[in-house]
Amino acid sequence: MALIKIGFIGLSATAGWARGAHLPFLKDSSDYEIVAVCNSSVKSSEAAIKLYSLSPSTKAYGDPEGVAKDPNVDLVVCSVRVDRHLATISSSLKAGKNFYVEWPLGKSVAEARELLKLKKENNVKTAIVGLQARQSPLVNKLKSLIESGAIGKVLNSTLSAQASNGGKTAPKEIKYFGDKEVGGNIVTIHFGHTIDYFQYVLGYGFQSSNGLLENRRQKIDLVDGEGKVVERGVPKTSDDTIFVQGTLSSGIPFSLNLRGGAPFKGTPGLDWRIYGETGEIRVTASGPFLQVGYPDMKIELHNFAKDTAEEIEVARDELDIEAPEAAFGGYAARNVGRVYRGLAKGEINCSFEDAVERHEFLEELCKQNGYVEA
CATH class of the missing domain: 3.30.360.10 (Dihydrodipicolinate Reductase; domain 2)
Incomplete structure (x- = not known):
């Protein structure tokens, strides 16, 4: 099977969820290859590529548009703060890229619905959310x-x-x-x-x-x-x-x-x-x-x-083996790794549609307490 080529948005050179939860599995995977990294600047992306010993051919971007336009990217992974999801991933959804984005899908139910709308309008085949x-x-x-x-x-x-x-x-x-x-x-x-x-x-x-x-x-x-x-x-x-x-x-x-x-x-x-x-x-x-x-x-x-x-x-399975190099004693990487493992087989963990339903439940809870939305 051909490698699934990832454009990773939010793989920082500093400690964080992407480093501890996503990278341990992806670095050793025979199914995936990180071919592009996008952080807040090209310099930051280059620092991450060097720190994690990614291939010298890995593209470094400082703008999500670069990932959206990269024809070599099959799957976009987004691990940035939730209030930046809509602005960060919209361009890649419009380009028809497949997606794995962390939960929550959006900072509000309105944003989650907008991202689902973009997914449908642009015939994105695979779009999953990290409710792992x-x-x-x-x-x-x-x-x-x-x-x-x-x-x-x-x-x-x-x-x-x-x-x-x-x-x-x-x-x-x-x-x-x-x-x-x-x-x-x-x-x-x-x-x-x-x-x-x-x-x-x-x-x-x-x-x-x-x-x-x-x-x-x-x-x-x-x-x-x-x-x-x-x-x-x-x-x-x-x-x-x-x-x-x-x-x-x-x-x-x-x-x-x-x-x-x-x-x-x-x-x-x-x-x-x-x-x-x-x-x-x-x-x-x-x-x-x-x-x-x-x-x-x-x-x-x-x-x-x-x-x-x-x-x-x-x-227990092979992903339950301790990963000393990972944050949180390796636990953070285990279920995320299982999501990737399933995705490589065509299995969907949590769809954008599922995520919007979770957002709608939170919205209803907030309405019961006098809030507009969540």
Whole structure:
């Protein structure tokens, strides 16, 4: 099979999601080749090409138009801040390029719809969004347990989690998380990923839902990499408290709450219960980011008839091998790698259409709380 040639927008020479999550798989892949890099300047792109030892023939661009016009690019990968997605990827969509863009698709539902419109108008064959928890072996094991009837009919489900972000302090690099207008925050990113894998396991769509959004901590301190406060009392407008309950289209009543800050000392940052007629499943982890994963995440099953609780084994594959050169201990690269692996076979992880549906749910949640959109 011919190599899929990537034009990468946002592969910075500094630490970041693209470097830690995308590059480890792509560097060693026999299916993909990075043939172009686009950052904020040609100089920045050249620095990334050199740092990551990409081919000397890799094109360096300082404007997304360069990637759009490059006939050698088959797939555009975008990993920039969400409020820059529309301006950054529109030209390549108009050029009919295939796409892999990080979630959220746009900074608002209006932008997400506009990007979907461009995808359809220009007959883009493949356009996927990084809601990659669907690729997680743990999440898929959980889904298979439910579908196999391991706990009988599901009666209800509750999920409680703490985001870690959104507490008293925030790394200075993600100051924008506190600005609701940017569109990348705990509601759109943390909750957006969570509500997607929640439905992936239990069924997409809602018979009914209602929710509460609140910004309870309206000022935060910014810290550097060593935890030293570099700026105090920074205003925050994004919400840090999310409570949602309702009934899924599958008929399952649910309750989901997510708040900012660290979990109670000594307790998991994610506690997800799925209660059935013959048993109950408990999923725990250090936090809600199952799309990334944690060393301590696990599934436990309580069998009512036997009155036993056991940990369920989750199969591992070659992508579960530690990648020391990657950020986040290699976890960030695993499910992203699985998305790429599936895409090379023609499998779609999360389409633009799917992503717009997630945006529309967030929009409805915001409307319930007097906001215009999310």
